[in-house]
Amino acid sequence: MANYPFKEIEEKWQKHWMENNHFKTVENEKPKYYVLEMFPYPSGKIHMGHVRNYSIGDVVARFKKMQGYNVLHPMGWDAFGLPAENAAIKHGIHPDIWTTKNIQEMKDQLNPLGLSYDWDREVATCSPDYYKWTQWIFLQFYKRGLAYKKESRVNWCPSCETVLANEQVVGGLCERCDSKVGKKMLNQWYFKITDYAEELLQEINNLPGWPEKVKIMQSNWIGKSTGAEVNFPINGSDKTITVFTTRPDTIYGATYMVLAPEHPYVAELVKGTEYEEEVNSFITKLQHMSDIERTATDIEKEGIFIGHYSINPITGRKIPIFIANYVLVDYGTGAIMAVPGHDQRDLDFARKYHIEVIPVIKPEEAQDFTIEKEAYSDEGIMMSSGDFNGLKSTEAYDKILQLIEEKGVGNKTISYRLRDWLLSRQRYWGTPIPIIYCDTCGTVPVKEENLPVALPTDIQFTGTGLSPLTTSETFLNAPCPSCGKMGRRETDTMDTFVDSSWYFLRYTDAKNTEKIFDKEKTDYWMQVDQYIGGVEHAILHLLYARFFTRVMKDLNLVSNPEPFKNLLTQGMVLKDGAKMSKSKGNVVSPEEIIIKYGADTARLFVLFAAPPERDLEWSDQGVEGCFRFLNRVWRLAIEALDNGLYNRKANTTTKEDKNLKYMIHNTIKRVTEDVEGRFNFNTAISAVMELVNELYKYKELEDIDGGLVEEGITTVIVLLAPFAPHFTEELWAITKGEGSVHKLSWPKYSKEAIVQDEVEVVIQINGKLKDKITIPSDMTKEAMEELAFNNEKIQSILEGKSIVKVITVPKKLINIVVK
């Protein structure tokens, strides 16, 4: 028999579903379920990673719908970004046209997959209807002091004369021209995400539906450490330098101090001294290095003495002040007390510059303790620490902190690794920052009623120099919202992560022209019950989205501060052990697979080949196998219908009948559990395959129950519906003649059918399998043991051995322990 006509079937049902608004969703009284896949960047081509992502989401959506939920399953486009602008520079196509065309092309490639999206809720972040609200959010942040501008060091390519995002710096080089990337001070916009650091960290504990791995990554990223700030007066000056330390217990061992070269005091302290020139050239040298070069762990520690001393406020000791490449200006206070005895970095530096090393903590057992090449960073017993000598360092930690506070020279504090979010981009294709600079009024936000600040079209893309928006006269000049005099617009646009930090909220009320969204609607749908996407977004996107949602909760725009209840991070699609990529030439295009085997086979394969969290190794033969399986089901159903198998002699209730009934209902149970709780689609599908194999065997028997065959085939069709939607819809139409398989309720297994009268148990001797016997499932322990001891095979093995004990687990095993 020929293969099933997948092409006709898929086109037919896609058209049917679309024309009948099959996937349209509105709020109703049913329990809601919001399933979301991370929206794509419209590159113009979908790849297997997309197919995998959306297939997983579609199974969840269709399954939940069959379970009676009101399911929201939207799709949209993360449509701002650099590739569109590069295309403009390279080919002279306007980013808007390029993006719109790509969205259409990607939609044309997505539709053949049969995904159950409600396209009425589509959003594109580059559309003014959308970015108007991104700007509106910016203004709310600004009002709250959560958006602010500051001078800071940013990546700078001297050849392109432009700022680069961290992602655009590849191995310390500019991704476009391969020049060495340096640093430059620029005035940039920031979001104050650090205000939410503690909340974002604490609330990770309230995300039981997130993978542990992602939670750990976020915690580490936020990077909380507790310690103290201590003020060290500068000798012969009225200034003090505040250092941050996590080890106040080592303060007696501080033999020098290091400032970050960019620390504001440095320039002041050396001004007009003999050290000025040397310090300046050191700083200039560092500025020409990228962060990557500068912070590489293998780089040698380097620094210089700046001619000043400070006073250790606890010991009164006078210690030299250095600047060095290993102290960062934007962590802690940008200054440290260096304790070479107990910090490896400080030790390396001290050895190089011949600075004294004073050990102040020794291991508990140690007698004469000295430091050679390795710093001692563990706990221990205090030494050379005045009154604290002999104490455990953990006790001394608290006592010294107390002393610091009593003396008023410092206090307990907390430091985070998380930095504020730099959102300015010197780009065209992004959301314009709605700010006007006025000579009289300064920095003035655009009035809400004047949003959106639209992207102009009279732009030149030269690929060099400043933000392209500076080339638009119509954009640049705008009246000050406060005094009306001519001002200048902000010409930077926002990082595209801003756009994607709230799109899931807009889906809940995508067409609203009055408001960002209606709170009632958003509260009805939020949280996202299941979010699905690549683990590469574990930190940035997911953290930013959490941050935004928290702020929106504080603004009373939403009720729940956490956006994503459950998170599934799917693995990559590999071929020959490597990620599919053009440069490796190992790309399999979804289009060619759909043409050859159809979308249902493609979907089935990506779900069957591996559990969703793991990487998936592509296999052409594996795809073929899935296609064969669908054909096998097809033939089974068609043959049963044509040959009247449904009507053959019924209700004989043989052993085989009972077994098939058991198989049918146990398969329902297995598939339900696999899909619902664990997202193990691979085992769900293999369970259905087993049932199909069983049906093939059963139908060859002499005496079969036609009704049971029908039940079996129907069950297979219904259970496969979320996985292979077109295939099952067609089979449903053929075998049942009416309705849609997708409008059915998800089947429930019969409890009686999965009760087995007989079970197979194993007989072990010393834990090793010796024989298997089939017994009634309600047999007592005693009877089981009797049976085991009467077993001929067991008797012959037991001969001449003495029995130590017998362990019997009902319905499972009998283990006889012998000597």
Next chain:
RNA sequence: GCCGCGGUGGCGGAACUGGCAGACGCAGCAGACUCAAAAUCUGCCGAUGGCAACAUCGUGGGGGUUCGAUUCCCUUCCGCGGCACCA
């Protein structure tokens, strides 16, 4: 360096709470059908020994707990991912 995840047949993977290791699929081998091939259907398919029934070994390596360990504990090796001069 620190943190996390993983290691099971020729391959992708299964074994959910400690109880038959290898479900299901792929590849391979054999048979049926066919003039023949493809497709399809059926059977076999971890290693070693044996004609066989069967025996022994086997979940990266070593050790432990247990009647019993892929599963729990210790240790070690390898692979992958994240962070990385964060004081």
